[in-house]
Every structure is written in structure tokens, then in C-alpha cells.
Amino acid sequence: MSMQLPIIFRRAARYAILYLLAMLISGLLSACGNNGGTSNASDNHAAADHAKETAAETGTAAAVRTIQHAMGETQVPAEPKRVVILTNEGTEALLALGVKPVGAVQSWTGDPWYPHLKTSMEGVTVVGKEGEPNLEAIAALKPDLIIGNKMRHEKIYEQLKAIAPAVYSETLRGQWKENFKFYADVLNKKAEGDKVIADFDKRVETIRQKLGDKINTKVSVVRFMAGDTRIYYKDTFSGIILDQIGLKRPDSQNKNEFAATKVSKERIPEMDGDIIFYFTYETGNGEASKLEQQWTNDPLWKNLSAVKAGKAYRVDDAIWNTAGGVIAANLMLDDLQKKFGI
Secondary structure, three states, rough: OOHHHHHHHHHHHHHHHHHHHHHHHHHHHHHHHHOOOOOHHHHHHHHHHHHHHHHHHHOOOOOOEEEEOOOOEEEEOOOOOOOEOOOOHHHHEEEEEEOOOOOOOOOOOOOOOOOOOOOOOOOOOEEOOOEEHHHHHHHOOOOEEEEEHHHHHHHHHHHHHHOOOOEEEOOOOOOOOHHHHHHHHOOOOOHHHHHHHHHHHHHHHHHHHHHHHHOOOOEEEEEEEEEEEEEEOOOOOHHHHHHHHHOOOOOHHHOOOOOEEEOOOOHHHHHOEEEEEEEEEEOOOOOHHHHHHHHHHHHHOOOOOOHHHOOEEOOHHHHHHHHHOOOHHHHHHHHHHHHHHO
């Protein structure tokens, strides 16, 4: 018996050492597996931490929602309180949903906001331009949510999400409703968003009915910019709205495309229609307005049938194109009702 005890102890010791080594290797492999996880998982943890930090500062519950967006998947506060918006059309969406942002990029024209948004945006901090947001200004506001756009801000996504949970819409063009619905979802205001869209669609239907035979009017859309004159087609903010109403376009403009850009004066005849709406993107140096005067005083312009009939109307560039949001869309409907006398 005295000779067997040491052997038993030695075997037990070996088994114990082997077991500990196995556990250590398993732990190391598990850690390596976690480090090799997707960036989305890391992003979600970071976003959740942001949400919890904000909740701790404000004394609110740290409820979060997962949002699928143009840059992946991100956890955002269920009820964001300090939102920064980085697009003009997004600014209009937030206001229409009853959310006043703590920060927003300045309007493309205006000082710093479009005239039709000036009152609603009182007290909102400017955080740079849509094409060049000011990261320091954004961080200083301590937002709990940042909403951007992939087409405009893809290169600064990593920097933005380090400040707060950041989500992006995909693109910018005529389909403003798609982005609006996305913003409503991000803000956890789907019901409110659905009502805004339903109210707009109801207005469109009312206008369509009141137009009667005027629905067949061919509407031309022209834009003047410094160094660039454009004939707008259907894949534009105004084009989408005209199409929803059911108004017709001149044959040369009846395309599911963006626009003819940098056109020469020889193409002025393509601007004709039963009615012309034209607008000018003026940044303040007077160049675009000067260009507009040159073109609208050209003999070819004056010879257009719509011009000779007194049906060429100058409208607001911000409302018909640049603002690009739901508030501008409703103001454009106002313009159409006035010009068509309905």
C-alpha cells in the first residue's frame, strides 16, 4: 500500500494539469473567435454604450432599437432627445414629425435657414454644411443620435459613429418619401410619419380631381445655376411630385432620368411646354440671377409658346428643388394650386 500511493498521486496530478491546459486553450480560442467578430457587432456594442451613457445623463431608461441602414446595423435610442441631422431634406422631415434637432447643417441658401423654415429652426445650432459637416460642432452638442446620408457623408461615418449612434439614408434624389419613411422609423415615429404621408397623398388626390381636363397640361421645368442651365426630367424632386399628380411633361422631358445639364441656348426650344416653371439657385454672388436674365431675355426664350401665352412662372428654387423635403413638397402643391387656379 505504501508503494501505490505516490503513483496514484502522480497520475492525479497529471490529469489535473492536462485539464487546466485544456481549459486555458479553450479560453484562448474563444477570445480569438470574439475578436474576429463582425464590425457590426462592435458598432452595436458601441452604439448601445452611447445610448446608455445618454440615458444615465438624462435619467431616462436605456431602451434601444436596432436600425438597418445604408451603412449596416446600429442600435439607437428608442426615444432620442438630442438629434443632429446632416441633410436639408432630413431637417424638413424632423420638423414635420415634431422633432426639433439640436443641430443641423445650414440650408443651401438662406441665413442660415430657408425662409420657410426660419421660425421653426430658431435656437438650432448650425453644424456646418451638408457637404462638409463640422465634426467638432457636432461633438460639442453631445447628441444621442446622428442622421446622415451615404451619398453625402460616407467618408466620415467612422468619425460620426464615434460621437454617437449614426444612421444613414441611402441616397438623395427625387424619391423624398423613401427617406422620410426611414427618418420616421429611426425616430420611432412611424405612425406620425404615415399620417404625414397620407395627408400629402390626400392633397395630391384632391388636386388631381380639381384639375379636370387640365391634368393633360404639359409642364416644363427649368433651372438656372451659375455656369449651368438645366432642363429637369422626371427623376427630380419637382418631377416626382408632378408625376404623382398626373400632370404631363413635354416629350423631350418625359424621361425617368435626372436632367439635361449645361445645356446651350440652342436647346431653349426643348424648354417649351403648355406651362413653364423655372427657378434659380442663387448663392448670393448674383451670378445665377445674371444668367437667368440673359436666358429669359434671349429671343429664343421669348419665342416659346408658354412665354408668349404668359405661362412661364418663376418659382422658389428652395421649394421646387433644393430643400427637397416634405414641407417644401406641400409648399410646391400650394404653388401649383395657385398657378392652375384650383
